[in-house]
Amino acid sequence: MGTEESQVIHLKDYTPTDFEVERIDLTFELDPKATKVVARSILKRRAGVAADRPLVFAGDALTLKALQIDSIDVSEQDFDATPDELVIRGLPESEAFEVTVETELSPDANTTLMGLYRSGGNYCTQCEAEGFRRITYFYDRPDVLTVYTVTIIADESVPQLLSNGNFLGGGAYGDGRHFAAWHDPYPKPSYLFALVAGDLGVIEDTFTTMSGREVALKIYVEHGKEARATYAMDALKRSMRWDEEVYGREYDLDIFMIVAVSDFNMGAMENKGLNVFNDKYVLADPETATDQDYANIEAIIAHEYFHNWTGNRITCRDWFQLCLKEGLTVYRDHTFSQDQRSAPVKRIAEIKTLKAHQFPEDAGPLAHPVRPSSYKEINNFYTTTIYEKGSEVIGMLRTILGADDFRAGMDLYFERHDGQAVTIEDFIACFAEVSARDLGQFMLWYTQAGTPTVTVSTEYDRDKQRFTVTLEQNLRPTPGQPQKQPMHIPLGYALMMPNGTAVTGAPQTAAASDTVLHLTERNESFVFDGVEDRPVLSINRGFSAPVNILMESRADDLVALARHESDGVARWQAITELATRHLVKAAGLARDNAALPESGRLADILIAVAGDATLEPAFRAQVLALPSEADVAREIGKDIDPDAIHRARRETLRAIAAAGQRTFSSLADDKPSGPFSPAANDAGRRALAGMALRYTALAENDAQRLAEAYANADNMTDRINALTVLAHDFEDAPETQAALDQFAERYADTPLAIDKWFTVQATAPGAESHARVVALMQHPGYTRGNPNRVRALLGAFAAGNPTGFNRADGAGYRLLADEVLAIDRKNPQLAARLLTAMRSWQSLESGRREEARKALVAISSAGDLSVDLSDIVERTLQ
Structure with a gap:
């Protein structure tokens, strides 16, 4: 109902x-x-x-x-x-x-798992x-x-x-x-x-605050797992010190505690002085945790600790202001992680998450503003729009105001509103006051839903040595908001010559500086004089605004940016744009069963980046990853055929692998030596080696090399990398099943590792993956009662396996519908969040679209639905 x-x-x-x-x-x-x-x-x-x-x-x-x-x-x-x-x-x-x-x-x-439970x-x-x-x-x-x-x-x-x-x-x-x-x-x-x-085990430490108080620190875990909590303790202490140094925020109680539990709907919870965590974000050692696990633990420990001020000491007046604590705290944990690791690599990861999850939310029936104006079930608004887009809004505020005024505004916010429950208006008023700026237009980022599209056109007048950049912003209608007002969109930019030489100077307008163009009208032009030759424009540098850029860049311009851009994020964006264009074209040809385009120039750039030792290994790994199948589908936008996208991407990977076999083979063996360290440099080297291993295996068509890499791995990162390539690219090889069986036996008593085993198989592409997931649901280790296990199998299948989930016969949709209805009777929050995997169903080709609609209607018609699930299915069917 x-x-x-x-x-x-x-x-x-x-x-x-x-x-x-x-x-x-x-x-x-x-x-x-x-x-x-x-x-x-x-x-x-x-x-x-x-x-x-x-x-x-x-x-x-x-x-x-x-x-x-x-x-x-x-x-x-x-x-x-x-x-x-x-x-x-x-x-x-x-x-x-x-x-x-x-x-x-x-x-x-x-x-x-709400209220008091066991x-x-x-x-x-x-x-x-x-x-x-x-x-x-x-x-x-x-x-x-x-x-x-x-x-x-x-x-x-x-x-x-x-x-x-x-x-x-x-x-x-x-x-x-x-x-x-x-x-x-x-x-x-x-x-x-x-x-x-x-009855829990505990590790203990202390932290001395900037005023000299000693705080007792305790992390509680299941007995026998204490050693796996030491990295979390280290991350906690670094977070406490960072918040003092960057924001002047000191911890206020005599004790700070973290408890790790295995049954939890969320990642973690910032309860004052007693944080409760999903144990996957506390427990780590080289044998059971990947480098990504370590990075997630660091970020989420920091996030929940930072809530002590942005969420606890100052909280929300009502749940409509949820982004006031979540978006702001995500921004704080992002900048913390950037400081602890590589800023550009971390920023690229943030952009990929935003585009993979929040942009589709903005583009579908579940779109809502960063601050919604109404809701039926607040649990359904713990979304990427609140968290990730909310963080991006804070980042834009800092870009617009500058570092000094941003810090002054934060200081005023902490001073003025400590101990209060406040609104977005209260928050923004602090920044308006310290900067003496009218931020009324900026508030539209909180009240208007959807991702703006900025169309960019350029014109070069050689006689006048004048380069003109014209920007136009558009926001498509979203539920409840048929018309939108122009936003304040700060776009980082740079001009350079095709050989990489920087072009200095800024347009003579108050709406621009030498690093940012401030788009505040529907259409605006920015004129650069004294430009001796036609330059290459790098726009939305650093992803300074969460917008779609529509610019008919010449391929030569993108290549120039890919080879010479000094900003790592912008360089990655240029390479990604080249790769996306290629994959979109290839997917169209694959759908018609035609020969795919040559990937020579793209391959040359990727191989050059892979072999460039002056670049961070983690950056090179990000570049080699290529846009995902979901990224390509989002770019296509409508009438999507997941099978065609899969074929296009797979064959492109194989072509690049063949072209760069020598480079990739060398990189696959270039791993850190000595004791395992989760530090950024070592993690980056493992990431690059893992990506190179996949390309090498594809080039050599050699499952045995992967089996040897799996057997010789001395840490979970290398082990799961090899296992994933085996399961995803060599699914029929005998080495694959042998490795899967060995992994299951080795980690039978380690639930978080077995979650990885389920996910590797759930995300292996192909129509047969549906039957595999159905079989795995009968595995004795699978239970609907543990959210981590459900997300590892069913959630990973629905959200991370486009070909398997989006089968033309609708079997994937029916499986999700049946399981969501069964889970809803026990855990409505989990059921509702699983169903969000179907938020983009209307962008599929007509046959799959109809099968998806029938599955959603079946859920809607089932009767006796929780408020959580009925809200999601009603909005998804809009």
Whole structure:
């Protein structure tokens, strides 16, 4: 059943609560099947609120056991309690009063992984966005900030009893039970409440803040996995120091804790002082984790820690402002990672993620502004638009204002709004004030959905030695927004001669500098005088704005940029554009079963970059990766045939491999020596060697070389690289099945490694992959109850296997529909997120499009859908 229009929540309808909460004291008596929760809140009626106004608390699947006002039982005629709401009438006329609510929960039965549940035998909470209402009736909204004191009581077989804040003390009762009390002195919203209780291993360290305070650091993991948490601890300490040095932000509690759990819907959660993590973003060693795993751990540890200020100390007034904490904090973790590693390589990875995930979201029925104006289910707005595009908006703000004014604006934001729940307007006002600039037009980035397209045309007048760049911006209609206003789009640029010589100077206009063209009108021209010969334009340098650039660049210009651009990101963009043009043309020919175009010039550039030792290995690896099949499909835009794209890309890879066999063979063996290190340089060398290994194997058509590389690998990065090429390019070779079997046996007791095993097979291309995935769902290691495992198999298949998932007979769509419906009954969030893999179904060719539509209709018609899933399917079918 779908949701009704009355359930849509609108930004324009925001009003504060009738009562303020001065404090809340929570007591938990933990039991797997019957946990008792007592919540004592001190409330104060806001000025102007009538005395007869009832108190209305939210709930979700709750059972009320007792209710008191000022320690006196409330009569039945004075309250109404349903599983989803508690309404109390006849409240005291006094200024402040105490409400005591007792509920009973079954953590074992909670499969939604929201509220209080059990993971691996341990108690755990997840309260963002609206999970606290599954624990007790309360004002479960981000603008209600209050001070929490928590007492946890449990059997002594549950040694760790953790919550937010500073430890007050604990002890034994003498009846086999013990307790621990925690107090968080910083007011916070309910979504940041956390509790973890269990029998866990721990590693400990300390951090001395810039003011000289010593903070205890603890990371809790399953027993026996402590050694695999040391990199996470190192990343945490580096994050804490970086936030002090770059933003002046010091940690404020006496202790900072991280707990890793295996059953988690998200990557991690920034609960104040007690971060809860999906264990895949904490546990790492060379035997079980890839270099990408290490990089992800570093970034996500930093992200959740940085939330202490951008999200916790200053939080959102309402969920429409979600990007205020998420987009801003993603920007902070991106710049942290750029500082820790290679800035251009990290920036390229960010661009690839944005284009692979956020651009399709912007182009489809799930498009929404960075700050939405309405929603049916807030869980469905934890999207790449909020996170990744939200980060890009912050980056543009810094580009427009400059580094000094940006830092001054951040400082003012921290000073002015500490301890408050605020809006995007509050945030932008700080930057407008310090820079004395009108940022009204810039706010359109928060309110208008869709990816702008900037059309670029150039003209060179040799007689006047004048070069003119004309820009035009367009935004296509999106749901609810048929017309758009012009945005402020800052476009980094450079001019150079075809031989790489830089052209200096800037157009004489306030809307430009010597590095940035500021497009603020629908159409604008920028004139460069004194240019002695026709230059090559590099536009949107550094990907300074999240836009599509439409420019009929001559192939010679792109080649010049590919060979001479000094900016690594812009150089990668030029090579990618050359490769994309080639692959789009090849896909069209493949669809007609025609011979594919020669890839000589593209191959020459890639081979030259691969062999250029002056370039970072990680950069060379990024260039050699080529645009993905999804990238090519996005560029084609409509009437997409995934099989044709796959053939075009595969044959292009083989042609490049053959042309550069000598270079690739040499690079495939050039790996770091000595003990394994996840440091950027070593990781880059492994990435380049892994990419070269694939090209070499394709050139030699030699599965045996891959099997030897797999057998000789002394770390997970090299091992999974070899296994992936075997499974994806040599699926019928006996060496492939042997390696898959050996991997499964070797890592049978390491769930995160087995997730990789499932993903390698789920993403192996071809129509037969559907049958493979169906068979793997019967594997004893597969379970719908663990989100990591579901994402590793079903999620990877739907989102990362264009040919297998988009079978012409619709079998892939039907499989996803059946599984989504089954998962929805247990974990609605997981089901809804899996279905977003079909967000681009309308861009497929007609036969596949019809099969996809039928699968979506089957879900929509199933009945008894969760709000999460019904919201996604309704919008996807628009």
